[in-house]
Amino acid sequence: MIPGPTPIPQSILKAIARQPIKHRSDEFTSIMQEIYTNLKYIFQTKNDVFIFASSGTGAMCGALENILNPKDRILCLVTGKFGERWAEIAKLRGAEVDILSCNFGEVITPKMLQDHLSLHKPYKAITLTHSETSTGVANDLQSLCAIIKKTESLCIVDGISSICAMPCKMDEWGIDILISGSQKGLMLPSGLSFLALSAKAYEIHKKCLFPSFYFNFSLHKEALKKNTTPFTPSINLIFGLLESLRIIKNIGLENLYHKHKKHTFALRDAIRAMGLELFVKDDAHASYATTSIIPPNGIKAQDIIKHLQENYNIIIASGQQELEEKIFRIGTLGYIHNEDLIQTITALEQTLQSLGYKFENKIGTQTLLEKLKMP
């Protein structure tokens, strides 16, 4: 129950355990053709979507290392650890990085962005994190993109934990580069990442002085035209991806968004019913991927996590870096079912009682069950 890697359906694990095939073959080309088409659906775009053999951070590097030149100005919207990563990558490219941040657990509001932009010279690019996995907030991506769209800046979005979990509409919202990873909403192991690219971003890439070779937009675009990849793909994970995209297409994105939303809000209500405090106060800013919870006074997050694992074999996540002691996180991302959530909350109640926290017996599970019954 962590926000990635997420559990994997048996049919996907079976697909991954196949003997590899030659990646320059008709069979593989036809697999890639289906995958490239289905990726456009989950990214809600008509643009090309590249596949990298890398973790999600690789796609983040691909985004910036194909467009930034030394001294270029970039604005990074930072709501947590993964927002900071954009800034770190940009700095290594010699870019001039401005940061617009907020208290962790809160979001960058459209007004904050508007005010910032009105006071500063135009940026070549602006980076955003849709669902910030480290805190559990989701930024109001549509409104932020609408503001960026009025400027000349490229709009670059980390959709690693939001794609397939929350609505994220590349073309409609005007995103120029949208990236994601495999071990989240796609229900795959880690090791693949994705990057969808607008025509405008591709034009700007052409003027990049020292672009990345491995993540190079031109090389990937050329290969995509032939339904292949420029370098050896991660063949066995591609077998899994083929299956995962078929499952997602069958279920339908809207149904997937609805499931993630329902799980998140049922979990939030259950947590509140137990008298616990959520790290993200405002329901409107809750990511559907992960929920951050503040431990009760006098109980350490690490003790809750350890007790759940040792007594119930349920794995949840700690906070990261400065949030390590302050929160624990429960993922609702990917191949998670009602039963998983019910088991988790039941075990969490018993854990908290064992650790001395007092609250109305079973109120968490009761609340959860009621909310999960709703359509």
Place this chain on the structure above:
Amino acid sequence: MIPGPTPIPQSILKAIARQPIKHRSDEFTSIMQEIYTNLKYIFQTKNDVFIFASSGTGAMCGALENILNPKDRILCLVTGKFGERWAEIAKLRGAEVDILSCNFGEVITPKMLQDHLSLHKPYKAITLTHSETSTGVANDLQSLCAIIKKTESLCIVDGISSICAMPCKMDEWGIDILISGSQKGLMLPSGLSFLALSAKAYEIHKKCLFPSFYFNFSLHKEALKKNTTPFTPSINLIFGLLESLRIIKNIGLENLYHKHKKHTFALRDAIRAMGLELFVKDDAHASYATTSIIPPNGIKAQDIIKHLQENYNIIIASGQQELEEKIFRIGTLGYIHNEDLIQTITALEQTLQSLGYKFENKIGTQTLLEKLKMP
């Protein structure tokens, strides 16, 4: 029977098909600790060996994008397509690239390198390809490295198809950066790459102006100290790697080298007995990973490959780029057994006979069987 991706032992496929575990956990840290230790063994080094979630080209980028600055001088020894890739990566970094090449199917001799270096200003780095998968030659790496060791240049080696197949001794031979990939001698699916790094190369990295973030030496070195990786690793392939390294350690590197050598020379003798011409004439320059064969007059390489696949379900490789029509390639890399070779040669004999080529009946298989009987 292609030179990667290679067949995978069942126990490795089973390991890969596990449900992923949390990568920041004691269990995963202990897996990584064993892996980092065993990687030193297969790279024959006391240096750190990093693991990237990427294909082999990613590790090549890691090597150059951590050390090269614009205008730096680099020499690339080119014996085929993969030697050229070093030059392409270096050019994208704005480096000044000199190329020392030979006819494809031949090697760069120590004398050629010595002569070239005596005529040119010192280079920051020199890149080599140990086993050139595109042609089937193996350079005399030990002698070439000995020459480079006398200069101030970093010695950077592509060991993608040689590691675990032919002797490649990083420390003894004085290699500064040695890279490899998972889908070759390691008997794994594609999607992981490796980079071993000398102290000298690490010092030079520190002065790199715009280093890669994803493949960054400093970030990977820091993570390795804690038996982890800086970004989400390719968890399921790591499960496979743990198993693969155990198998290799049990067999022993010397035994693996011997098996690859025996297969290669048995195959070469069988091909010659059938009256066919080898693309790499000199036995001393034969890679143990792949053998390139020139089709008989009037028969197309593509027809041989197609006939083998359609009638015997045996997949061999074509040449790449300008060699596509000129050669076909049989891999002897990784999890290949005597039986695989025997089936391949038997089927190749029948294929060539069907296509109208005349030679002493079964002479290829007979020669192969005799040679395979030798110790």
